[in-house]
Amino acid sequence: MDELILAAFAAETGEHIVKEPRERRFQRFRRTFDVDGYRLSLAERGFRFVGQNDPEYPPLLRELHDPPPGLFLRGAGRAELLRAPAVAIVGARACSSYGAQVARLLGRELASAGLVVLSGLARGVDAEAHRGALEAGGLTLAVLGCGIDRDYPAAHAQLARRMCERGVLASEYAPSVDPAPWRFPARNRIVAGLAAATVIVEARERSGALITADFAVETGREVFAVPGEITSSLSAGTNALLRLGATPLTSSDDVLDALGIVPVEAAPIQLGEHATAVLAELAREPAGADQLIRDTGLDASAVATALAELELVRAVTEAEGLYRGVRPAG
Amino acid sequence: MLARTVTHALVGLDARRVEVEAHLQRGLPAFAIVGLADRACQEAKERVRSGIASAELEWPLRRITVNLAPAELRKEGSGFDLPIALAVLAASRQVPADALLGHAAVGELALDGRLRPVGGVLAAAEGARQAGLSKLLCAAGCAAEAALAGIEPVPLRHLAEAVDYLRGDWVPPPVEKISLNGRHPEPAGPDLADVRGQQRGRRALELAAMGGHNLLLGGPPGTGKTMLARRLPGILPRLPPDEALEITRIHSVAGLLPPERPLVSVPPFRAPHHTASVSAIVGGGPNPRPGEASLAHHGVLFLDELPEFPRNALEALRQPLEDGAISIARVGGRIVFPARFQLVATMNLCPCGARGDPAAECSCSAARLAAYRDKLSRALLDRFDLVVTVPRPRAGELEAGPGEASEAVRLRVTAARERAAAEPLRRSKQANELLARAVERLPLSARGRARVASVARTAALLGGAGEVDAEHVAEALSYRSPTELGASWTS
Numbered sequence: 001m002d003e004l005i006l007a008a009f010a011a012e013t014g015e016h017i018v019k020e021p022r023e024r025r026f027q028r029f030r031r032t033f034d035v036d037g038y039r040l041s042l043a044e045r046g047f048r049f050v051g052q053n054d055p056e057y058p059p060l061l062r063e064l065h066d067p068p069p070g071l072f073l074r075g076a077g078r079a080e081l082l083r084a085p086a087v088a089i090v091g092a093r094a095c096s097s098y099g100a101q102v103a104r105l106l107g108r109e110l111a112s113a114g115l116v117v118l119s120g121l122a123r124g125v126d127a128e129a130h131r132g133a134l135e136a137g138g139l140t141l142a143v144l145g146c147g148i149d150r151d152y153p154a155a156h157a158q159l160a161r162r163m164c165e166r167g168v169l170a171s172e173y174a175p176s177v178d179p180a181p182w183r184f185p186a187r188n189r190i191v192a193g194l195a196a197a198t199v200i201v202e203a204r205e206r207s208g209a210l211i212t213a214d215f216a217v218e219t220g221r222e223v224f225a226v227p228g229e230i231t232s233s234l235s236a237g238t239n240a241l242l243r244l245g246a247t248p249l250t251s252s253d254d255v256l257d258a259l260g261i262v263p264v265e266a267a268p269i270q271l272g273e274h275a276t277a278v279l280a281e282l283a284r285e286p287a288g289a290d291q292l293i294r295d296t297g298l299d300a301s302a303v304a305t306a307l308a309e310l311e312l313v314r315a316v317t318e319a320e321g322l323y324r325g326v327r328p329a330g
Numbered sequence: 331m332l333a334r335t336v337t338h339a340l341v342g343l344d345a346r347r348v349e350v351e352a353h354l355q356r357g358l359p360a361f362a363i364v365g366l367a368d369r370a371c372q373e374a375k376e377r378v379r380s381g382i383a384s385a386e387l388e389w390p391l392r393r394i395t396v397n398l399a400p401a402e403l404r405k406e407g408s409g410f411d412l413p414i415a416l417a418v419l420a421a422s423r424q425v426p427a428d429a430l431l432g433h434a435a436v437g438e439l440a441l442d443g444r445l446r447p448v449g450g451v452l453a454a455a456e457g458a459r460q461a462g463l464s465k466l467l468c469a470a471g472c473a474a475e476a477a478l479a480g481i482e483p484v485p486l487r488h489l490a491e492a493v494d495y496l497r498g499d500w501v502p503p504p505v506e507k508i509s510l511n512g513r514h515p516e517p518a519g520p521d522l523a524d525v526r527g528q529q530r531g532r533r534a535l536e537l538a539a540m541g542g543h544n545l546l547l548g549g550p551p552g553t554g555k556t557m558l559a560r561r562l563p564g565i566l567p568r569l570p571p572d573e574a575l576e577i578t579r580i581h582s583v584a585g586l587l588p589p590e591r592p593l594v595s596v597p598p599f600r601a602p603h604h605t606a607s608v609s610a611i612v613g614g615g616p617n618p619r620p621g622e623a624s625l626a627h628h629g630v631l632f633l634d635e636l637p638e639f640p641r642n643a644l645e646a647l648r649q650p651l652e653d654g655a656i657s658i659a660r661v662g663g664r665i666v667f668p669a670r671f672q673l674v675a676t677m678n679l680c681p682c683g684a685r686g687d688p689a690a691e692c693s694c695s696a697a698r699l700a701a702y703r704d705k706l707s708r709a710l711l712d713r714f715d716l717v718v719t720v721p722r723p724r725a726g727e728l729e730a731g732p733g734e735a736s737e738a739v740r741l742r743v744t745a746a747r748e749r750a751a752a753e754p755l756r757r758s759k760q761a762n763e764l765l766a767r768a769v770e771r772l773p774l775s776a777r778g779r780a781r782v783a784s785v786a787r788t789a790a791l792l793g794g795a796g797e798v799d800a801e802h803v804a805e806a807l808s809y810r811s812p813t814e815l816g817a818s819w820t821s
Contacts, residue, residue, distance in 0.1 A: 093696040097685075123696040155700055233691065288721035289530035300533035301789065301805050308807035312764075312771055320679050320686035321549055321719030 003051035003069035005033050011147075011174035016186055018066045047148060047175060048073045050082070058082040063219050064193045068172035071190075074148040075164035081141060082170070086116035087255055088191050088216070090209045091125030091201035091226075096234050097319030099202035100128045102226055104317070105326050106199060107132020107140070109252035113261055116141050118195050120187060121156055121169070125201045125209075134162055143194065144171040145187035146179035188212040197222040197255055200246070203237030210237050213246070222258050224249040269313050274298055274306040282316055282325035289323070333420030333427045336434045336463065337413040338454040339398075339405045342618055342658075342665035343583055345450070345457025349399045350410065352417035357393035363414070365398030368406045377408075377439045378415045384443035385490040390422040404662075406617050409448040412437035412467060415489060416496075429496040433484075434458035435467040443489040447471035449585030452578055455479035467492055473505045475582060475592040478575060508593050510571035519564045519599075523735040524557070527723050531558045532733065534718045534809060539565045539743045540750075541788030543715035544651070544673040546636070550687035553720045555676040562630050562674055563599040564736035567744040573628045576668065580620050580627055598629035600671075604638035611639075612646045618658045618665045623650050626671035636675040637705040644710055647673070651713045673713065677706075687722050715781045716809040746791045755787055760800040768807055782806045 002020070009029050010017040020026070042049060050056045051070035056079035061067045073079060087110050089103055103125040111117045111133035119126040121142040133140035140163055144152065148171045151157040160169060172190060173183065188208060192198055192215035200223070203209040216223050225246040228235025242248055249255065256262070271279065277296050281287060287295070293303050307323060310316040316323050331354045338345035361375050382389050396414050398405050413435040420427040436454050438446040447469045455466050455476040465482045473485035484502045486492050494500035525532065531547065535558055538545040545562075547555040569577065578594045581587050587594070602611055602622040613621030623631055631647075633639060650656050654670035679685035681702045684692040694702070757765075765783065768774050774782065783798075785806035790798040 094692075094694065094699065096692075123700065153700075288719075290527055290721070291724060293529040294527075300529040301793070301801075304530070304533065304808040305801045305804040308804040311807070312768060312804075318719075321721035322686070322688075 003053070004035060004038065004049055005030050006069045007049070007072070007172070007174050008033060008038060011177050014177075016183070018069060042072070042175070045149065045175070046074065048079065050079055056080065056082065058194055060196070061190065061193045064189060064215075065218075066189070067193070068190060071170045071172055072148050072174060073168050073170050075166075075168040077139060077141070077164075077166055077168035079168075081116060081139060081168050082194065084116045084139070085114075085259060085261075086118040086141065086195045087259075088118040088195035088198040088212065089125065089129035089201060090119055090188075090191065090198065090212050091238075092203055092207055092209065092234055093122050093124040093126075094234075095124040095128075095202045096232070097322065098228070098324070099125055099226075099234065101317045101319060101324055101326070103128035103201045104132035104135070106201070106249075106252050106255075108136040108138075108314075110255060111138025111140065112136040113252070113256055114138075115255075115259070115261070116167075118143070118191060120144070120184075120191060121152075121160060121163075123153060123155070127156055127159060129201075130159060130163055133167075140167045141194070142167075142169050143187055143190045144169060144173075144179075145183040147171060147173050147175040147177040149175040150177070150179065152179045184208055185211050189215045192216040192221065193219060195221060196259055197224060199224040199226065199249055199255065200238050200241060201226045202228060202234045203241075204233055205236045205240065207237045210241070213241055222247065222255075224255060224258075269315065271313075271315075272306065272309060274302050275309045275315075278303060278306040279310060279315060279325055282323055286322050286324040288321050292323070331421045331423070333417050333430075335413040335417045335420070335430055336458070336461075337410060337436050338434065338450075338457045339403055340407075340450045340453060340583055340617075341403070341663075342667060343453055343579055343620070345453045346400075346403060347457060347461055348403065348405065348410075350413040350417045351397045351399065352414070352421040353395045353397070354390055354392040354418075354421050355395070359391045359393065361394045361396075363396045363398070365396075365401045366404045367398055367410070368404065370408050371398075371405050371410050374408065374411045374414055374439075377411050377441060378418065380441040381411070381415055381439035381443045381489050382419065384441065385488065385493065387419060387424055387490075387493065388422065390418065392422075394418060394421075404617055407448060407450075408438035408446075409436045409450070409454070411439040412445065412486075412489075412492070415439060416467070416492065419493065425493055425496040429498070432463055433465045433467055434461075434463045435492075437467070437469045437472075437486070439489060445469035445486050445488065445492075447589060449587070450583045451475050452479055452575075452582045455481045455483070456579075467495075471589040472592075474508055475578070475587060477505050477507050478510075478578065478593060510574060510593070519736075520557075520560050521564060521736045522561045522739060523732045525554065525561065525733050526728055526730045528554055528558060528720065528733075531555075531718055531720050534716050535559075535562055536565065536739055536743065536792065537785060537788050537809075538562065538672065538674070538716055539739070540746050540792050541715070541785065542672050543785060543788065544713055545675075545716045545718070546711075546714040547674075547676045547718055547720055548679055548686070549676075549720035550685065550690070550722055551678060551683045553722050555720050556634055558720070559632055559634070559674045559676060560599070560601075561736060562632075562672075563597055565739040565743055566597045566630070567740065567747055569595055569597060569628055577628050580624055580667070584620055584625060586625065598626055599632060600626040600629065601632040601634060604633070604635050606639075606643065608640065608643045608646050611643045612650065612656050612658075612669075613667050614658055616660075618660065618667075620667045621656070623647060623656060623669040623671060624667040627668050629671060631671040631673050633673070633675040636677040637702055641705055641707075645707065648709060648713070675714070679719070686719060689722065712775075712777055712781075715785050718809060742792070746794075749794070750791050755790055755796075755798055757783070757786075757798040757803075758800065761786065761798050761803045764800045764803045764807075768803070772807075772810070774810075778810070782810070785809060
C-alpha cells in the first residue's frame with residue numbers, strides 16, 4: 001500500500017523518491033490519497049503495480065542500495081517475468097549498422113535460449129535487442145524512464161505495443177510521468193538490477209550504457225562488452241570496459257556459459273551451391289553485393305538469389321548495402 | 331466590315347475552338363481586344379500592328395474591335411497574333427475573306443512580320459482536324475509538328491507569305507512528313523559503358539527498364555547512384571507510335587519541343603531539382619499546365635536526393651504513381667494530365683551522408699537520423715519495387731574495364747518486353763512456396779508480396795525462362811523496400 005502512495009506522491013511532485021519522506025506535505029498527501037480508487041484506475045487501463053512488499057517483487061532488485069519502492073507494469077506478460085533469468089542488452093542510440101545487427105542477433109539468440117531480454121526501449125541498440133527477441137518469439141521486458149503509458153520515444157509506440165502482447169513494460173514512475181534526462185540514469189539502475197548479466201553492445205566514451213555497466217558491477221553482476229573497431233568512436237566505451245576487465249562477448253554462447261545454461265544446438269541448414277559460396281566469402285569479412293559478385297565469380301542475379309536465400313534462413317543480415325554473415329559457414 | 335478566322339485555345343492538353351472576329355467601324359482609330367485575353371494576348375495589339383506594317387500592308391485607320399469567342403474561355407499566350415492579324419486584314423479586304431474558309435491559324439508575330447513557333451501546335455492541329463478543317467496556317471518551325479496530327483500545314487516564315495498564299499499568289503513548299511514508326515536521329519545520352527563495376531546496380535537498372543519498376547538507389551555520396559540513374563533512358567525501348575504522339579503533345583503544350591526534333595520518340599527523362607514547387611512537379615497554375623510528372627509520361631521521373639524534396643510534393647506524387655494521371659480541380663472544371671512515369675530516386679542513408687561508407691564515421695544524432703527518414707512516408711517508400719543500396723566501391727572495382735554498353739542492354743530489354751507481351755507467365759510450385767515463406771518470415775505486406783511477384787516475373791522474362799521459378803522470387807526478394815528491411819532504416 002505504502003509504496004503505491006509513495007510512487008503517486010513522487011509523480012505528483014515530480015521528484016525521485018525511494019524512501020518515505022518526513023515532510024508534512026507527504027503526510028497530508030497520504031491522508032487524502034484514495035488508494036483503492038488509484039488501483040482501480042490503473043486496472044482500468046490494464047496496468048498493474050508491484051510493491052516492494054509484494055511476493056512478485058524481483059529479489060534481484062532488493063540487492064540494489066536504493067531499490068525502487070515498486071514497479072508499474074504494462075503488458076500481458078505475467079509479473080513472474082520480473083523474476084525470470086534476464087539479460088540486459090544496452091548500448092548507443094545512434095549505433096552503427098554493426099551494432100544494430102549484433103544487438104538484434106543477441107536478442108534473438110538469447111531469447112530463444114529461454115532468457116528474458118531486457119532493455120530500455122530507446123532507439124538504436126535497445127530497440128534492436130527487443131526486436132530480436134520478438135523475432136525469436138521470446139520474452140522481452142523494457143524498463144522506461146517515464147510513465148509506462150508514455151510510449152517514449154514516440155517512434156517506438158508500435159514496438160511497445162508488440163512487446164506488450166507477451167512481455168512487459170516496467171517503470172518505477174507512475175503513469176503520465178514525463179521523461180526527463182535525470183530519470184534515465186535512475187532507470188538504468190533498474191535495468192542492471194533486474195538482469196543476471198548485462199551486455200554493452202556499442203557505447204561512446206560517455207554513454208548512458210556505461211552507467212548501466214557501473215550499476216551492474218556495483219551489484220556484482222556479470223558485464224559483457226562487445227569488442228569493436230579501435231578506430232570507431234562508437235566502440236570507445238565498450239573497448240574501455242574491456243580494458244577494465246569486462247568479459248569480451250564473442251557469441252551469445254558466452255552469456256549462456258556464464259549463466260550456466262546449455263545452449264541448444266542449432267539445426268544445420270541446407271544451402272544451395274551459390275549460397276554456400278557466398279556465405280564462405282562473408283565468413284571472411286562483411287561485403288557489398290558488388291564485391292561478392294567479383295569474389296565469387298557469379299553473376300549479379302545469382303548473387304542476389306543467394307543473398308535472399310541466406311537472409312531467409314537468417315544466415316546473413318544486410319544493412320546499408322553491406323552484408324554480414326551471422327553464423328559460420330558450413 | 332466583319333471577318334472571322336479560326337484558332338484554338340488550350341485547356342490542359344485539349345484544344346478548344348476559338349473564333350477570332352475582327353470588326354472595323356467608323357470613328358477615331360482605335361484597337362481593342364475583348365474576350366478574356368490575358369496579358370500576352372493583349373500585347374498582341376502591338377505585335378500585330380508592327381507586323382502588318384512590316385509586311386508592307388496597310389493598317390486600317392478605323393475603330394477596330396477584335397473578339398475572341400467563346401468569351402468566357404480564358405485565352406493565354408501569343409499564338410493568337412496570326413489569327414488576329416489575318417482577321418484584321420480580311421476585314422479590311424486586303425485578303426479575300428472566303429480564302430480563310432477551311433483554315434485554322436496559330437502563331438506569334440515578330441515586330442518585323444516574321445512568324446515564331448508557339449507551344450501546343452500539335453494539340454491545336456488535332457483540334458482543327460477534328461473540327462473538319464483541312465489546313466493549318468502556322469510558323470514554318472511548327473509545320474512538321476502540325477503534320478503529325480494528320481492535317482495539312484501551311485508553313486509560313488512571314489506574314490507577307492500568308493497574305494500571298496491567301497491571295498493565291500504563292501504555293502507553300504511541301505512539308506516533310508515524319509513517319510511515326512521510322513527511326514529518328516536522337517541525341518546520344520550517357521552510356522552504361524562508362525559505369526565500372528556496380529554489377530548489382532546495373533542488374534537493378536536492367537530489371538527496372540524491363541518491368542517499368544520504380545527504383546530507389548541509396549548509399550553514401552559519390553558512389554555512382556546518379557550516374558546509374560541517368561543511364562536508364564538509354565536502355566529503355568523506343569516508344570510505340572501512340573505513346574510517342576501522346577508525350578509529344580504534352581511537351582508541345584509545355585513549349586519544350588525543339589523545332590529540329592518535332593517528335594519525341596525516346597522515353598523522356600525529367601530531373602527536377604529538389605527546390606521545385608509542388609505545382610512545378612505535378613502541374614498546376616491558374617490555367618493548369620503540365621508539371622514534371624506529366625512531362626515524364628511514358629518515361630522516367632528522376633528525383634535526385636529524394637528526402638530533400640518538400641514532403642507535400644512527394645506526397646502529391648502518390649496519386650499519379652497509383653493512377654497514372656494527375657487531376658487538377660479548378661472552379662471552372664477539372665483537368666486531367668496523364669502521368670504514367672517510372673520513378674527513379676536516389677538518397678543518402680543519413681543527413682551527413684557518411685552512413686554506408688566504411689571509411690567515414692556518421693556524425694548524425696539518433697533524432698536527426700529519425701527526422702531524415704521521417705521525411706519519406708511509408709506509403710511513398712512502398713511504391714519502390716526495387717531498392718538497391720550502393721556502397722562505396724573498392725579500388726579494385728574502379729580499375730575494372732568498361733561495362734556493357736547501353737545498346738546491348740536495350741536490345742535485351744526490348745526482346746524481353748516482346749516476350750512479355752506474347753505470353754503470360756505462370757509461377758512454379760517452388761516459387762509460390764518461397765513467396766509464402768517470405769511473407770511469413772520477413773515479414774512482407776500484401777503490397778510487398780505483389781511487388782516481389784511482379785519483379786520476379788520481370789527477372790524470369792529477362793532470363794528467358796518459361797515460368798517464374800524460385801530463383802526469380804529469391805532475386806526479387808533481395809531488392810526489398812526499406813520499410814521491410816528494418817534495422818538500418820527504421821530504428
